[in-house]
Structures are given as C-alpha cells and as structure tokens.
Amino acid sequence: MADPTTSPPLTRASVQAARELIAPYVHHTPTLTNRTLTQIASTPRTSEELKRYRGDAGEWEHIENPASPKLRLWFKCENLQRVGAFKARGAFHALGRLLEEPGFERGRGVVTHSSGNHAQALSLAARTHDVPAYIVMPEISTPSKIAATKGYGSKVIFSGSTSVEREAVTAKIIEETGARLVPPYDHPDIVLGQGTLGLELQEDAARMMAQEEPDQEGGRCSFAAPVTKGGGAVGGKENKSQKKQKAGLDAILAPCGGGGMLSGVALSCEGTGIRVFGCEPSFQGADDAKRGYESGVRVEAVSSLTVADGLRTPLGRVPWHVIYERKLVGGFYSVGEREICDALRLVLERFKMVVEPSAAVPLAVALYNEDFRGMVEREAGPEGWDVGIVFSGGMDAVKPKTKLGNGDVLWTNMI
C-alpha cells in the first residue's frame, strides 16, 4: 500500500482527482428512482406496521403519531459496478496510486485479506495492471467466492478465520514476496476511491432534477431530448409531482461497515451542504459506528451475525477521523433484521434490482426508521428532502434460503 503519509489530503478535491485516476477502469453507474419506493417513503406508517418490528428492534411500537416526512429517493446503483460493488473504485484507486509511486516494484504484487467484494475488486485491478495479487481467505469461505477470486487470476492463500490468524498469514506473504498490503477500507487511498460514487450521485441527481419540467395539472409533458436524458430518465419523472424549487440532493444515506465508503462519500459532499448519514444493522451490536459516534469512543470490535454481512466490520481509524473527528457525517441510524429483509424484498420485487442485504440497509432507514423520518419531517417541512440512497452492491447468488440472525428465513417468505 502506498504510505498513508504520502496520500493526498482527505478533501473533496482529492476525491475529484481520484475520479480522474480510476475513470478508465470503473463504471459511472446509473442513478435511478422508483415511484413505488418514493411513495412508500412519503407515507406515514400505520400502527400495525410499527408493531411488526417489535420482535426486532422494538423501538417503534409505542409511537402514537408516526412521522410524516416527504422523501424523494435517488438510488446510486453500485450493484451495477464492476465486480458488482463499489469496492472496485477503492481497489483501482489504491493500486493506481501504488503504480505512480517511484519505489513500487510491480512484480512483487499486492496482498489483502478478505473473503468478500474487496478480494474480487483487488484481483480485478491487479489483473488489469498485470500485477500479481495474493488474497488471504479464511478456509471456511464459500466455494463460490474462492472460485470468483481465483477466476480473476489471483493466488488464494487460506488462513484460519480469526483476525490474528489472517494477519499472520498476510505478514508471512509480505515477508516472502515483498507484496504490498491493500487493506479493504482503513486507508486514505481507499476512502478517496470509494468517495467517487458520491460525486456522481450528486451530479446525476442534480441534473435529473434540473431536467424535470414543471408539473401541469392534468397536462402533458414531452420527453426531454434523449441526448440529455439517458438512463437517468427513469428518475426524470418519478419524483416530479413533488418538485421543489432547487436542484440538488439534501442528504445521502450510505451503509457503514468499515466506513471506507461512508467517509469517502462524506468527503465528496464537503462544502456542498448535502448532509451525509451512516446506516447500520442493529443486530448483535453491528451498530458499532453509531455507538462510537454517540459516545465519542470508536468501537474496535464487532461480533454480529447480521444478515447484512458486509456490515459486520468495525469502523476503521481513517474513516473515524473523517466521520467523527471532522464531523463530516451528521449521524447514524440503525435498523433491525426484519426491516432490512423487508427493504430487500421491495428492491427485488418492485425495483427489479438485485442487491445484497447490506445494500438494503439505507433504504430500510428511509422507510422504517422513525428517528430518521421524524428528523426529516422536522428539518425539511412540507417541501421535503431529496435523499440519495447508496445501493452498495449486488448479491453473488440468489439463494432459495437465507437463515437470518433472528431465526427468520428470508427467501421462503418470498414465494
């Protein structure tokens, strides 16, 4: 890994520079809207719905006046990113920066320990730049993930599943090969790379809003010229009926695991007035960033089996600096397992998008978290908020059955 002390400063301008660096290698993914989800988000929940979640977080069942915010949702589809997740951005940026470093010896390669999307992302970036990659994975990793990582040409080395075991194996590889470590989130280059999605989301949403024509009661509005509409046009009309008098997002909700992406998105919004919030599962203490943020002390370990398996990671040091110390994130909201699964099902069935459970967490906050919804109602008033929602990644495989942490089974509910 590039020495963090040589990394660019953690600023919006550095995120813009990162975007230039990775542009040839990653997708500018679409920003889309969905009428049904925007409508559900702008409808107060019934007392029956509030009770539905009592087995889970149990916080809402005694609320007598559910919040009534106006929310227009703009979805950043990183499930359509290369390797199916935003992780491609950070990996290409980190490797791109390494390649610019005078002392980097390409033939020695790069190494990381990961069983998830970061492993595939780094493998793809390494293959693209003809750099050897070593991926340390727990022996218990699913065969499909091992196969996918090997499929990108990386060398997979197995380890035990504790962090001590993984790090020992990684250290040994570094010693033997001279490979450079590219960690999944706790490094400025990773943070800046992931933040590039925030720039695209801001620009695309603002452009789509600007293209919306004023609503004519019962009237007809024509297509904007296709040259300026593109795929984004799905959003062009979705959110039109509640159009306010300024173009641009008011807030972005992003999932938070290690915090690399959340902190990058926060940097991408610095100085824009767009507020950024982190979203986490509450199950078994996976809301470590929320607890840390509210207590002022970073939580350094998490042991949760939440269905949002990409968010089981504790917040890293570099992200903590951006999120908490510089207060570039406005706060955190968490949701229970059932809320995540309900949001996931809506995305699959109504939005026709395949996303992983972790990616459904911000939508679950927008739809089901009464604290968030009440805050928007108070702060935004009748004009409402335009909220960017980060779909962080897709699912590797659509499984018939996923056993949830709380004992529910996800997919059989969907027959």
Add this chain to the structure above:
Amino acid sequence: MADPTTSPPLTRASVQAARELIAPYVHHTPTLTNRTLTQIASTPRTSEELKRYRGDAGEWEHIENPASPKLRLWFKCENLQRVGAFKARGAFHALGRLLEEPGFERGRGVVTHSSGNHAQALSLAARTHDVPAYIVMPEISTPSKIAATKGYGSKVIFSGSTSVEREAVTAKIIEETGARLVPPYDHPDIVLGQGTLGLELQEDAARMMAQEEPDQEGGRCSFAAPVTKGGGAVGGKENKSQKKQKAGLDAILAPCGGGGMLSGVALSCEGTGIRVFGCEPSFQGADDAKRGYESGVRVEAVSSLTVADGLRTPLGRVPWHVIYERKLVGGFYSVGEREICDALRLVLERFKMVVEPSAAVPLAVALYNEDFRGMVEREAGPEGWDVGIVFSGGMDAVKPKTKLGNGDVLWTNMI
C-alpha cells in the same frame, strides 16, 4: 377499443406520435450494457457447452466449429418500466387513443382478459385517467396477480381458463356495461405503443456509442461530461474496446409471444437499416411465430408450458401482418428451457437485474443459438454487430423453486 380502422397507419412516424402521447405516463427506461455478458457473447462456445443442451433442443451437440461472432449487447431495461413491463406503453397508448375518440364514454370503462402484465398495465392506465376497468382473469390465477390487479383499483371478474370461457365472460361484461375492449396485443394501438421502446433503444445506444472515445492502448480515457452520460454511462465503456466506425445498432432481438411488442419494435426500425429478429422458446411448440414465419402460415394455437410464460401466446393477426406480410422482421430464433434458465441466471447473478424468464429469451439466443451466432459471424465479419436486447419485464416475486417444463428446477440450481 378504438376501432382498428381509425388507428394511425402502422409506420415509424405513428410510433413517434405514440411516444408523444404516452410520454407523461411511462418511463424512458435505461439502456445499459454489461461487460461480462458482452464478453460471453463474443466467445465461441466449447464443445462441452454445446453438449450441455442436448437434452433440450439437441441441435448443437454435433457442431464441430462453434460460431465466433463479435457481439456488443445493449440492454433495454423494460423491467424498470411502470408495472414492471413494457405493457404499460401499449395500455397507455390504447387508452389515450380511446380518450381522443369523440364517441368514447369514459364512465363505461374498459375491459380486457389477461392474468398477466397487461391486466396490471391497463388497470394503471385506467386509474390514471379515472376510467373504470374490468379485468377478466382465470379462477386459477395466482393470488398475488389478482391482488396486484385489484390493487390498481380494477374490478376483477373470474372466468374459466379456456379462451372460449374467458371471451364469453368478456362479452357479457361489454353487453352489461358498454365497456370497450383493450386486447393485450392484437390491435394497432397496442403495437404502436409497445414500439416506442424501440425508438428509445435506438437513440440511447447511438448516443452512448457516439460518446465513446477511441481506445488508447493502455491509455486513459476520461469521463464524458456527466450531463451527457446519465445512467447510460454503464454502457459507455463496456463496449468500447471493440468499437467500430459507425454509431448505431445493427440489430434488435426481442421476445415474441402475441407479437405486439416485436411488431412495434420492427415498425420503430423501419427505414433505419436496423434488423429485427424475434426470439421464442422452443419447448412444446411455443415457437409458433418461427414455424408460421418459415411456413408462410400463421399458427393460431399454442399449448406449451414453457418457463417463459409470457411467450405461450400465439402470434396475433396485426403483428403477423407487420412481421411476416411486410417482412419487417428478418427472422426468428428459438431456444430451449435450459438455455433460457442459464441466461436468466446470468442476468440475476452477473447483471444484478431481476427479469422474468420470458425476458431472458433474447439474451439466450445471443449467447446460445448457433444459428443466430453463425449468421452474425457471416454477416458482420470481424467488425461485429451492436445488438439491442429487450428485457421485456421483471419478475413479480423471486421464487425459491420453479419447476420447468423439462423437469428441471430453476432456483435450486442457484444455491
């Protein structure tokens, strides 16, 4: 239904007029690309892969030299259309035309018989225009489809499941209420409405191709200005490495059931030089349009339980006129159940899009039909073809198990 004799002529200009009429009510859906699928399509199949399908269509296993076409795929995502399918276009157009008819009495309403997407599309259009809608559905329809149709405010009337029974109930409703029939595909207004997706696909693909920068060996290309990129940007780079020297599609592959959409797309391409092909399942004779086209006699009845349940319908008279008599469709290709399921799985797992089995049929043709692939190799040569693929609709629910016609189970393969 508007009297077909008063319908606009079946021309590209009429499709353009239809687009104006429905613009306020339907989405301009995104056109996207996918590197993995384009790459698979441009890779000759191995003899092992060719053998895999012998239990199904069995046509390819003895081929010694698999075709080696260059295909760049452009996907029109009508799964992201309102009601989750292109059917919204035809329904809004047919109803819009009715509303312009001097003799139409809004209060008498509209009626159709359908258990599928057309029922929901007409229900949505009718609710939007405050027109009563009567939907005749077989008693054996799935509860979710009945609920969805009622959810749009339509009156659902049950019938037996044969066409004679459905038509009798429909006739009775027309007699009692004076409602006007809006058939699912066999009417010029429906054909013209569905054809609007073809215009968007042509324009968006051409625009995205024009924005691609020439490939620089090992070089870097910057993002195009976001204002002209939009969601389509996912495609901007996908297909770049094999860029040819003209911007625009060479062909479109569309699924064919009753043929309303295929014939509309064919009209949208008239005079453009873009060739249009129909795609069908071969299972139990569901390739009726292909057989009719090749024999010169329209096949009027189909009885197939293909997994592509939207394509079990025989070709209608109006579509037949456009497709066969005017030869605006260049030919048909069919695929077996296993090919459809393999394509569907690729879309879910690699493209992260939820589509219904019918929607995967054109992709299955592009990836697996050696006749089509050989034709492209011969006609396009090393330059290859840019091919539009119509994702006609999404799935209502992601089911853990779908029993296929040939005895396979779809979803359990996906664990």
